Amino acid sequence: MAYIEFDRVCKLYPPATRALDNMSFTVEKGELCVIVGHSGAGKTTLLNILGGMDTATSGHVRLDGREITGLGGRALTEYRRNDVGFVFQFYNLVQNLTARENVELAAQICHDPIPAAEALEAVGLGHRLDNFPAQLSGGEQQMLAMGRALMSKPRIVLMDEPSMGLSPIFVEEIFNIIKEISAEGTTVLLVEQNAKKALSIADRAYVLETGKIVLEGNAKDLLNDESIKKAYLGE
Secondary structure, eight states, X not given: OOSEEEEEEEEEETTTEEEEEEEEEEEOTTOEEEEEEOTTSSHHHHHHHHTTSSOOSEEEEEETTEESTTOOHHHHHHHHHHXXXXXXXXXXXXXXXXXXXXXXXXXXXXXXOOOHHHHHHHTTOTTOTTOOGGGSOHHHHHHHHHHHHHTTOOSEEEEESTTTTOOHHHHHHHHHHXXXXXXXXXXXXXXXXXXXXXHHXXXXXXXXXXXXXXXXXXXXXXXXXXXXXHHHSOO
C-alpha cells in the first residue's frame, strides 16, 4: 500500500467545472514528488484536497492507509494541524509578530511541536528570530513560512509554488531547503512553476492537464523528455 493514494478522485465546481477528473496516483513514504502543469490544470485543487482544506466530490484519498475523504469536524481539524505542513504561494504571516512569534503562534495548536528557534534554524533563519516580517525579504518570509510548516513535525509537507516571485538567489535557497526536508525522510508534494528546477531535485513527477494525469514517472527521466521540454520548460 502506498503512503499517499488518490483513488479515482473527482472535484466538481458548479455549474460544470471539473477541476479533477477521475484522478488516481500514489506517492511513497519519504518521496519528493513534483506536480507539473499549466495554470488551471488542477494542481492547487489536488494539494487542497490532500491537505484537508477542500473535499473531493467523489473518490478516495488515503494517507498511510487512513481514509482522509471521510474525515470531518474535529478529526479533520486534527489532521490539518498535526499531519500536514502547508507552504503557500503567499506567506500568510502575522505582520505584528516576530519570526519566532509567528512560529510559536502556530505551535500553540499542535501536539508536541519542535521549538520555534529550532524550526527557524532549520530553514536558515536562526539569526532572524526577532525580526518582523516587514524586516525580511520575500525569500526570507517564505523561509519563515517553511519553518512554520515544519514546526509540527508533519507527516507530509505540501508546497504550492514556493519560489514564485523570488529572486534567483532565494529560489536556490528555497530549493536547497526542500531537498533537505526530503533528505530527512519527510514526504513532500511540490507544485512549482520552475518545472526544470523542481524536476531536477524530485524523485517522482506527475504532469496534469485539465484535471487529468497525462504523464508520470521518474522525475529525472521526465526532465529529459522532449515533450516535457517543449511544453513546460520552454526548450
